[in-house]
Amino acid sequence: LSLYSSPARETKYVENPQTQLEEGVSHLRHAMEPYTAWCQVQWFCITSGSGSVTLSHDIKTLCSDFFSESYEFLQNPPAGFYPRLGVIGFAGIVGLFLARGSKIKKLVYPAGLMSIGASMYYPQHAVAIGKVAGTQLYDWSLQGYIAVESLWKDN
Numbered sequence: 001l002s003l004y005s006s007p008a009r010e011t012k013y014v015e016n017p018q019t020q021l022e023e024g025v026s027h028l029r030h031a032m033e034p035y036t037a038w039c040q041v042q043w044f045c046i047t048s049g050s051g052s053v054t055l056s057h058d059i060k061t062l063c064s065d066f067f068s069e070s071y072e073f074l075q076n077p078p079a080g081f082y083p084r085l086g087v088i089g090f091a092g093i094v095g096l097f098l099a100r101g102s103k104i105k106k107l108v109y110p111a112g113l114m115s116i117g118a119s120m121y122y123p124q125h126a127v128a129i130g131k132v133a134g135t136q137l138y139d140w141s142l143q144g145y146i147a148v149e150s151l152w153k154d155n
Contacts, residue, residue, distance in 0.1 A: 095109035095110030096110050098113075
């Protein structure tokens, strides 16, 4: 062995394999890419006032008002808005982790947990939405009952 030279080492970079979570996030980003690009184009056209937008003037002003109001709201949110939003979003993520297996579970669990979290922070809104949803469900069930009854009597 020589004192002044060392054997040549061959190093090779090996990437760690992606985890299931990383693959899921990557798939979600690729799936949402056309929609985010469309939103970016629409936002640019609305904020810059470009005439190349195919939207009518009424829709354009409505979208512009919506985006500007949303931007102002997020710039000056009410006290405790972001912690509440974080809790509601975390409830949705917990729902995704609990919903293993069925695709129906993956829809119901996050939406259910997020609605429970939102109803804790905004009970008046939850009651109003519940009343409207209850009347809509009653109307739909009544229409279904009438349709089944008419089919039964026809046969």
